[in-house]
Amino acid sequence: MISLTDVSYAYPDAEALTLEHVDLEVERGSIAGIVGASGAGKTTLAKIIAGFIPHADGGELSGTVRVDGRDLSTGSLVDAVSVVGLVIQNPFNQISGAKYTVREEIAFGLENFGTPRDEMQRRVDEVAALLRIEHLLDRSPYALSGGQQQLVAIASMIVLRTPVIVMDEPTAQLDPAGTRMVFDVLSALRETGITIVIFEHKLELLQQHADRLHVVADRSIVLSGAPDDVLADDRLAQWAVGTTRYVTAGRLARERGLLPPEVPLPVSFEQAERVFDRERSVR
Amino acid sequence: MSRADAEGVAPVANTAGADPVIVGMEVLIEDVRFSYPSGVEAVKGVSLSIRPGERVAIVGQNGAGKTTLVRQLNGIFRPTSGRVQVGDWITSEHTIAELATRVGYVFQNPDEQLFARTVRADVEFGPRNLGLDSAQVARRAETAIEAVGLSGVADLHPHHLSLSERKRVALAGVVAMGTPVVVLDEPTTGQDAAGVDMIAQVVAALTDAGRTVIAITHDMEFCAEHFDRVIVMAGGQVLVDGHPRDVFVRDAELDAAAVEPPQLTRLARALGWDDQPLSAEEFVGAFARRGAHS
Numbered sequence: 288m289i290s291l292t293d294v295s296y297a298y299p300d301a302e303a304l305t306l307e308h309v310d311l312e313v314e315r316g317s318i319a320g321i322v323g324a325s326g327a328g329k330t331t332l333a334k335i336i337a338g339f340i341p342h343a344d345g346g347e348l349s350g351t352v353r354v355d356g357r358d359l360s361t362g363s364l365v366d367a368v369s370v371v372g373l374v375i376q377n378p379f380n381q382i383s384g385a386k387y388t389v390r391e392e393i394a395f396g397l398e399n400f401g402t403p404r405d406e407m408q409r410r411v412d413e414v415a416a417l418l419r420i421e422h423l424l425d426r427s428p429y430a431l432s433g434g435q436q437q438l439v440a441i442a443s444m445i446v447l448r449t450p451v452i453v454m455d456e457p458t459a460q461l462d463p464a465g466t467r468m469v470f471d472v473l474s475a476l477r478e479t480g481i482t483i484v485i486f487e488h489k490l491e492l493l494q495q496h497a498d499r500l501h502v503v504a505d506r507s508i509v510l511s512g513a514p515d516d517v518l519a520d521d522r523l524a525q526w527a528v529g530t531t532r533y534v535t536a537g538r539l540a541r542e543r544g545l546l547p548p549e550v551p552l553p554v555s556f557e558q559a560e561r562v563f564d565r566e567r568s569v570r
Numbered sequence: 571m572s573r574a575d576a577e578g579v580a581p582v583a584n585t586a587g588a589d590p591v592i593v594g595m596e597v598l599i600e601d602v603r604f605s606y607p608s609g610v611e612a613v614k615g616v617s618l619s620i621r622p623g624e625r626v627a628i629v630g631q632n633g634a635g636k637t638t639l640v641r642q643l644n645g646i647f648r649p650t651s652g653r654v655q656v657g658d659w660i661t662s663e664h665t666i667a668e669l670a671t672r673v674g675y676v677f678q679n680p681d682e683q684l685f686a687r688t689v690r691a692d693v694e695f696g697p698r699n700l701g702l703d704s705a706q707v708a709r710r711a712e713t714a715i716e717a718v719g720l721s722g723v724a725d726l727h728p729h730h731l732s733l734s735e736r737k738r739v740a741l742a743g744v745v746a747m748g749t750p751v752v753v754l755d756e757p758t759t760g761q762d763a764a765g766v767d768m769i770a771q772v773v774a775a776l777t778d779a780g781r782t783v784i785a786i787t788h789d790m791e792f793c794a795e796h797f798d799r800v801i802v803m804a805g806g807q808v809l810v811d812g813h814p815r816d817v818f819v820r821d822a823e824l825d826a827a828a829v830e831p832p833q834l835t836r837l838a839r840a841l842g843w844d845d846q847p848l849s850a851e852e853f854v855g856a857f858a859r860r861g862a863h864s
């Protein structure tokens with residue numbers, strides 16, 4: 288569905304490349320989680336997958352970016368937005384500024400695509416129910432808390448039903464329950480065949496929901512694999528990427544000789560429950 | 571509120587020479603209510619007393635009123651009723667500019683806060699407006715920029731930095747102001763593991779120096795590992811207020827506030843342990859004690 292081959296990029300006027308020789312494959316109807324340190328180039332990569340780079344931000348892009356069979360590096364931004372929706376990192380900047388109510392704000396993209404009015408209303412109601420923001424529909428998009436704005440930003444992308452959705456840290460402003468809800472919504476969207484690329488620091492949720500994880504470091508993608516394998520990889524620290532507290536506790540217990548080295552490091556809650564259950568392991 | 575209001579810090583008496591000693595101040599919030607002009611009542615009777623040098627986390631559901639509450643402290647908002655006191659000042663009797671010398675505030679959205687052409691100029695803006703001499707200004711900015719790990723990009727335009735880096739620029743700017751009270755609105759959002767550690771160290775350094783820190787956060791690990799007091803908010807009110815170990819067992823209130831205990835606290839509970847480990851260190855300690863019994 289998404290295929291990046293030997294992609295390199297430099298921002299306008301920048302002396303160095305921000306990304307270099309990036310290869311990435313994401314299957315249709317899957318959730319790809321992308322992790323990486325601050326400033327590693329995650330947002331840059333998100334914008335490349337969504338066609339914002341080079342069409343909106345300029346700079347020098349090389350290599351090929353194919354999404355749903357189209358070459359985004361040579362096509363236009365209009366081409367790109369019909370296949371990929373991008374939830375940008377700062378929800379405060381995603382609001383169009385053109386609309387008076389949250390309802391109109393969520394409908395903004397549909398309106399641009401010329402969606403008939405009653406279908407538009409129906410779809411806005413549907414997505415508002417999904418994200419539990421019905422009570423905000425008549426508010427001004429500016430009269431919202433940070434997390435509420437983030438949910439509106441997510442809603443305004445999901446409502447478009449593009450085959451691919453790219454989300455740049457979409458739960459950063461959300462409370463723990465709201466974060467779980469968004470991941471559940473993404474898992475449900477995947478079942479309908481939508482492909483999701485999510486840039487996230489919340490590793491426990493990535494472990495639960497992502498099909499594959501990719502690590503951005505040293506200007507490229509340095510590791511791709513199943514979430515359990517990636518999160519237990521010893522090199523994460525060297526790439527300044529964190530892991531779950533279960534892994535941290537497992538490592539510490541190993542160091543102190545409390546867990547034998549042959550016991551695999553627990554990545555998830557369930558794995559940790561088995562590993563740290565004294566009664567069971569003693570018997 | 572315009573940017574000029576929030577950042578138009580008035581110069582105060584110049585204390586040339588050595589840096590003035592900064593001490594923490596008490597914050598008293600007495601039955602504060604606040605309604606937005608649109609009619610939404612966002613804070614519905616909150617009373618809190620925060621000691622000088624205390625390190626407090628505020629957690630709770632989206633829309634709970636956390637940001638609205640802390641904005642009463644520096645006069646960006648004025649309580650519809652009730653009162654707020656910072657040290658010996660009642661906030662209603664002071665201007666935003668005056669309050670800015672006592673309460674530093676890192677916005678939830680850094681892009682509301684940054685405006686200078688370089689990281690350094692941005693961080694120097696606050697202390698310069700306090701009337702410090704240029705050597706003091708430079709020294710404070712340098713220290714703050716280093717503390718947030720941005721020395722290497724001090725001369726770049728903030729808008730050429732990533733979002734988490736911009737958030738740390740905003741933090742450095744507030745640290746450099748040297749206010750007795752520092753309010754951080756979701757300081758760890760978007761930070762990687764190293765960034766979270768860096769911010770935890772900044773918070774510890776502030777409170778070690780006696781300054782009062784109030785941080786809003788959705789990051790329960792950060793909260794459990796680095797704060798002595800957690801305030802849980804929902805629906806414009808405080809539901810629980812106490813030590814993390816006591817707060818993270820209050821299931822009903824946590825649920826109402828859309829909050830959950832940290833990973834290892836949840837795990838210990840599922841394992842039937844009665845201790846409430848708040849960090850990996852504590853968790854492994856508890857595990858070791860259990861091993862000794864068997």
Ligand SMILES: Nc1ncnc2c1ncn2[C@@H]1O[C@H](COP(=O)(O)OP(=O)(O)OP(=O)(O)O)[C@@H](O)[C@H]1O
Pocket residue numbers: 298299301305323324325326327328329330331332376729730731732733734735760
């Ligand atoms: N407009 C720009 N012009 C020049 N350099 C930029 C620009 N935007 C970002 N950069 C640089 O590119 C690098 C990658 O930035 P990017 O925003 O992609 O990082 P990120 O991994 O998303 O970080 P974060 O975790 O903070 O969101 C950083 O070093 C940043 O300073």
Ligand SMILES: Nc1ncnc2c1ncn2[C@@H]1O[C@H](COP(=O)(O)OP(=O)(O)OP(=O)(O)O)[C@@H](O)[C@H]1O
Pocket residue numbers: 429430431432433434435460462606607608610611612630631632633634635636637638639678
């Ligand atoms: N400018 C505004 N005008 C009207 N209502 C607002 C405004 N800003 C926030 N609100 C409302 O006030 C309530 C409290 O918002 P606040 O921003 O204080 O929440 P919060 O606890 O900081 O949430 P979050 O975790 O999402 O940042 C919410 O119901 C929100 O919709």
Ligand SMILES: [Mg+2]
Pocket residue numbers: 329330331376455732733
């Ligand atoms: Mg980013």
Ligand SMILES: [Mg+2]
Pocket residue numbers: 432433434636637638678
């Ligand atoms: Mg807030």
